[in-house]
Amino acid sequence: MGRTSKEWSQKPDLPETHYVDQRVYTDPQIFEEEKEKIFARTWMLACHESEVSEANDYRTYRHPAGANLIVVRGEDGEIRSFYNVCPHRGNTILYDPSGNAKRMTCIFHAWSFDYKGNCVGLPREKAGYCTEDGCSITRGDLGLREVKTQVGYGGFVYVNLDDECGPLEDHIGSxxxxxxxxxxxxxxxxxxxxxxxxxxxxxxxxxxxxxxxxxxxxxxxxxxxxxxxxxxxxxxxxxxxxxxxxxxxxxxxxxxxxxxxxxxxxxxxxxxxxxxxxxxxxxxxxxxxxxxxxxxxxxxxxxxxxxxxxxxxxxxxxxxxxxxxxxxxxxxxxxxxxxxxxxxxxxxxxxxxxxxxxxxxxxxxxxxxxxxxxxxxxxxxxxxxxxxxxxxxxxxxxxxxxxxxxxxxxx
Amino acid sequence: MDTEIKASRDVQEEVRELIYRSCLYLDNQDFAGWLGLCAPDLRYTITAYSPEIRKEMVWLDHDREGMESLFDMLPKHNSDHSPLTRHASVYLVEHDGSANEASAVTSLVVYKTQLDGGATELFAVGKYFDTVRLEGETLLLTSRSVRLDTRELGIGSHLPL
Missing domain, CATH: 3.90.380.10 (Naphthalene 1,2-dioxygenase Alpha Subunit; Chain A, domain 1)
Known part of the structure; x- marks a missing residue:
């Protein structure tokens, strides 16, 4: 026998651990909270190390908390991750989903960055930012935003936006x-x-x-x-x-x-x-x-x-x-x-x-x-x-x- | 007109017709009709290149027996019943008279029409790369490579394209 509207909307006669309110799947406010309380603070799987197998290989990743990231293998073999955002005017630095870039260069004003996130290219730097009294901005101020990165559990690249996060091993455990x-x-x-x-x-x-x-x-x-x-x-x-x-x-x-x-x-x-x-x-x-x-x-x-x-x-x-x-x-x-x-x-x-x-x-x-x-x-x-x-x-x-x-x- | 040239043009026209018929059969889910256009040594593939992993990918690869098995099992699966419509434009047909073979390149656009309400959306774009063999008076498809540009295919499909 079908149920009335009242019956249909009644909580199930079950322990509260045994059902989920539909708002958990539909409420925009809950979704925004999930981004902040879960995704921005949890290790997320960005890609696999085989996608960045050579030095200077990169792969982009759209992080669930909202940030667009670059995963890059350095010339030292280490895999690091950065926001895919130029610190100048906020342009996307790397547009292709993967590739190889000895220098990651923003198309807008040709600011460029190395695999450690250092700003290594700033056209007409002294003319724009320096006087006889000194420089208002130096390359050292303009590094990319780095994101915690670990590789493991089958060679997968995990990232965590939380600078204070614990190690990946603590999250995955056994x-x-x-x-x-x-x-x-x-x-x-x-x-x-x-x-x-x-x-x-x-x-x-x-x-x-x-x-x-x-x-x-x-x-x-x-x-x-x-x-x-x-x-x-x-x-x-x-x-x-x-x-x-x-x-x-x-x-x-x-x-x-x-x-x-x-x-x-x-x-x-x-x-x-x-x-x-x-x-x-x-x-x-x-x-x-x-x-x-x-x-x-x-x-x-x-x-x-x-x-x-x-x-x-x-x-x-x-x-x-x-x-x-x-x-x-x-x-x-x-x-x-x-x-x-x-x-x-x-x-x-x-x-x-x-x-x-x-x-x-x-x-x-x-x-x-x-x-x-x-x-x-x-x-x-x-x-x-x-x-x-x-x-x-x-x-x-x-x-x-x-x-x-x-x-x-x-x- | 030179007899050989005329014959070649006839074959080219028949190849075009075979390709268009293959689309109509699949649109109508007449799989027996589609298989009737195919040679016993058919090879059917769906492939794409992934710029994300910088690799060629194979998403379907069957001989004729494999296609028959796929079609046989379809009614037992839970599938999206929204029909797919193929729009094909045959760009090139090359006839190799000495080998009794022809090859063709066809632009392909596939639309999906929702059963509920009838809204139509783009499902995929790509190309057919076909090889056809002339056996007596009959043309048979010996290989079809569906080369997709589209890689994000929503909930996917149980049907070949």
Whole structure:
């Protein structure tokens, strides 16, 4: 029987940790607060070291807190990041998304900068800024704004806008231990990159990566995973700081028409066709399906709009045959024409359309001893979100109590 | 008119017609019709160059069997049912009479029309690079490389372009 308007808008008769108020996905003020309280203070995945493999290689990154960044590998081999903003009149310094620049030179007035962010070129410097009494501005005053940068966990470049932030290791902790041998034994290399701009809230994409009850959406997963032994034994494991691991199991790729085992092109230390997946707060995911590592990193553009970057990686040492195999494996379910990615994006697109216009609460109440269809991954994310935001996800007008900030199996 | 030149022009015209027919078949989701234009040794790819990672990318790569399998599985998937419309302009056709082959370059624009309301938006631009073989009186597509300029494709698609 359908519900009346009053019934529909009533809070669910569930613990407050088991549902989310729709305003968390739609309110512009909450989105602005997220930029300040979460994205500006958290390590974000900007790119992979293979995208800046040579000295003076650079890559641009649109940071979710609003700053446009440059990631550059110096002549000393170190990777650094800077605001992609000329300190003179605020022009963009590097327009192309990647390239190689011994000097990063602003097109406007030819101010130029080196890989350490030093201003090394200032046309007619003395004529404009110096008199017999001295200089009002010197090159030393005009360096670029540098951003904290660390490389790790598979060679990914992480950045943090907060000058006072702790090390990356404190944020990630042991969340990626399940696949660290696979991703850190030898260098990786990005072989595809694309992005999707979707009219939805970024958390809805992260939720989709954090719950596997939605395997019903994918015929590929129903055939290759759900119908296979061990699927329902997979455990969801929460980690500090809002991260969650989805336990591995053996995938039977050959059960889907036209697909085959990925065993021959596995990652180091791997046998068979395992599937490792870790969701990292606040919006990026490591997804290792035997032969291909996919990284999702989100760049929220507004409360109802997000840009998702997809990178897929193999080993830098791949032979042409191994790389070809990885590409084929990737394309079956991932990429813009993959079977699963389109389905996932269609679903979050549908949420983005429906939630602002009619949903009151999003329910995340499945409890199955933290196994694969338990929604503990989402609950764990929102406990961290509530802690950071000082707002209760089930009622963002209220501050969370201590009991709302812990996630243990069965709660 | 020289007989060979006339024959070559006839082939060029038939190649154009084959390319336009291939678009109509896909627009109508008549996959059997589309496969009817293809040779047993068909190779179909969708590729793009990424300026972000400075690499060539392959997003779809199938032989004929792979395309048949893709089409067979389509009804079992959850797909966006908004139709795609292909607008093709054949720029070049080159006929190699000695090899009974022709190659063609076609400009491609793909639109997506929302089922709910009928608004049409641009989905992708790119080119077809086709190779066609003349077998008796029949022309068959032996390779189609869809080369995309567009790389941001929204929620993507289950359909070939």
């Amino acid at each position: 969340a990626l231990d399940c696949m660290i041998e696979q991703i850190d034994t030898e260098p990786l290399e990005v072989f595809t990159y694309h992005r999707a701009v979707v009219h939805t809230n970024y958390k809805l994409w992260h939720d989709t990566n954090s719950e596997f009850y939605h395997d019903y959406l994918h015929v590929h997963n129903r055939l290759t995973s759900m119908k296979q032994e061990g699927y329902f034994d997979r455990k969801m494991i929460p980690f500090p700081n809002g991260h969650a691991e989805v336990g591995s199991h053996e995938v039977h790729y050959e059960a889907y028409g036209g697909s085959k085992s990925r065993e021959e092109a596995g990652f180091p230390g791997m046998s068979g066709n395992p599937w490792y997946m870790v969701d990292l707060f606040p919006g990026y995911t490591y997804n290792l399906r035997a032969s291909v590592l996919r990284i999702d990193s989100q760049i929220p553009l507004g409360p109802s709009r997000t840009m998702i970057e997809y990178r897929t990686l193999g080993l830098k040492s791949d032979t042409p045959a191994q790389r070809k195999q990885r590409i084929q494996d990737h394309n079956v379910i991932w990429g813009p024409f993959g079977r699963n990615l389109h389905e996932d994006l269609l679903a979050v697109h549908g949420q983005g359309r429906a939630i602002p216009s009619g949903a009151s609460y999003i329910i995340q109440a499945r409890e199955e001893d933290s196994t694969i269809h338990d929604e503990i991954g989402m609950r764990h994310f929102y406990a961290e979100w509530s802690r950071r935001m000082g707002r209760l996800a089930s009622d963002p007008s209220r501050k969370p109590a201590a009991r709302d900030l812990t996630t243990t199996p069965g709660t």
